[in-house]
Amino acid sequence: MIIQPRTRGFICLTSHPEGSAQNIKNQIEYVKSKGTIANGPKKVLVIGASTGFGIASRITAAFGSGAATIGVFFEKPAAEGKPGTAGWYNSAAFEKEAQAAGLYAKSINGDAFSDEVKKETIELIKKDLGQVDLIVYSLASPRRTNPRNGVSYASVLKPIDQPFTDKTVDFHTGVVSDISIQPVENKDDIENTVAVMGGEDWKFWIEDLKAAGVLAEGVKTVAYSYIGPQLTYPIYRNGTIGRAKDHLEATVPVLNNLLKDLNGVSYVSVNKALVTQSSSAIPVVPLYISLLYKVMKEKGIHEGTIEQMQRLFAERLYTGEAIATDEKGRIRVDDLEMREDVQEAVAELWGQVSTENLSQISDIQGYRDEFFNLFGFNFDGIDYEADTNEVVNVPSIEK
Template sequence: MQQITPKQRGYLIVNSHPTGSDATVHRLWESITPAARTGRAPVALVLGSSAGYGLAILLAGLRRHGICGVGVAYETPASERRTATAGWYRTAATAGLVEQAGGDFTFVNADAYADATRAEVLKLLADRYGAVDYLIYSLASPRRTDPATGEVHHSVIKPLGHPYTSPSLVFEDGVPQIGSIDLTPADEAEHAATVKVMGGEDWRLWVQALADNNLLGPDFTTTALSYVGSEITAPVYRQGTIGAAKEHLEATAEQLQTTVLADRGRAFTVVAGAAVTQASTAIPSIALYTSLLRNVLGEDGWHTTTDQAVDLWEQLSGAKSLVLDGQGRIRLDGWELESAVQQRVRELWADPAGALAADPAGPDWFYSQFRQLYGWDVPGVDYTTEAETSVPWPAQQR
């Protein structure tokens, strides 16, 4: 039992709160409306199940569709000096909800990029769950070890071709202020390394491994999370190194559809909308853009990660028609990119200091959402009391 206070450095908090992380999962769970279910439980493999869209898709699948299967995340346990990562505590909370609901889901804590992890998960699937109906690929990492060569590749968040200068949102003791960022273009090695980490290579390896082990269900569907976003952030995102990786991911979907999944299943990239996640907070200028977008949309117009996850499952399960763009990508971001919304965000972006002075609600909301990623600022949690930091990883069911 420990009294914990946040240790924060900019957009990074190096410790997490177990009670707050647990409460975050329960709040997400309660925000999802249950649905009546019939028939067998679909088997799902969720890669990146402890945070962001991966967690939201997992919770929506459990709550509304009764999925069973395996979730893979790479989290760090508590030590004498540090708490566990927030994703560790969120996974424990998710497992508790699965148990309460009488479900059957197994959580593996391992590097999803590693061949050894693939082998472990494939054996678990074959022994306990059988063929996979859904593979959700939602991994985000600053580095990846190529299993074929052993080389470690590091991703960068940089523009391509031209320098990038932009206003940014910074917080001084929690008070929002307008700053500035200047980024030099990525070189070819950085460009290639980012595609290696965040492109579609690892996704293809997972699908191929399932196919090679006869673990593709008769109506197999796989999705990988992508983002397009606004023209405002395009120079550092869609036209930058991350955008190049997302283009590779999208090209991989087409390749999977015509090769390993030809007549055997479906592969889609899913273009999600803006969200406050541990991955998105690392992207320069995204905090300011998201805060202004929140001011424009307000609470009623904002689509949370669980809102979008429910929408995705409705489309994947056939409960509603697929919303596809001209490139065959599933779109969940229409609410963000509606022309009137983007026009108003551009107007605010032209004078961010004035926009902040006129309405700090968006930045204040962003700051609270960011801290909740680590279990802080969660409504209803008493942070003055001690919390148990040594929470066990969920045991595999027998």
């Protein structure tokens, strides 16, 4: 079938298998170009492994240090006349590239919050790898059912205490406008968001993996967070999502205590603002990213997801030396974004930006390209007018 992008707001409803495969190949080539991560992991579990930081982590582990990888994700398979999700195509392409390179790669498609998927993952580790030495936790979901009490939670994206009003952009049309978001009406919204996006499920995973004996001596686990500039604080770090990130970060000492007898350690990595399916849904953030990209590209310090993850692994997690953290114990690979000169330049542009000058003073086109790249579109060398085979299977997942 001929697959073209169809969008609804910040969601792309279609994805392209050949474009997604090209996306994966590009990321693999970048990691290979940076050389071997000498002290890197060898047996890796990535929870939330199909898009964004998750797939970039899996690529970095596999092609940066030759790791065997198991990926857990929840994606829609392809069927005749119906394209699969981008994450499905990403995972199919990754497995094929890994196998061609002689690397172990298997995947599990299901609800990572569930006990069933945790058990299935543990059984696969026992059968094929024995133990894992790195667990990457990179789940992003609007809903979660707690498997231990059966309660389902839905997250909300809202400020706390006061309404929030600022600029935002429709990145499809380029219209800059003001947006106002009312604060949460009750603390249940906050607690539900923490239940979905906080550290509880990360802890459940590590508890279950340890109890099953599949964590290696010296195991590391890392989850991803974001802080950002003050202009996004009301809707992000000081809002409901920020409370969830606080909980995620507060889970680190709990896990460190749990892993102590294995000489294991856990970290939260604070990453740069990037175009992901999740960030596209947050008001203000697409406009901020468009301005940030403009500034960072002009300064020659721009990074995408794969550059961020390669640097996290090679220059933070696996240097063979003590891992540098901030005063709260977090790894910071948002250091280039948060440089004073970068933030001052973005703040100046923020005060100027409008619909009329958006294309001149921001990198809105770069934002659009990266958004569509997430779904396999806007890649050079792909004929999007041609028929393509939409039925692509992930090799390790039974049909």
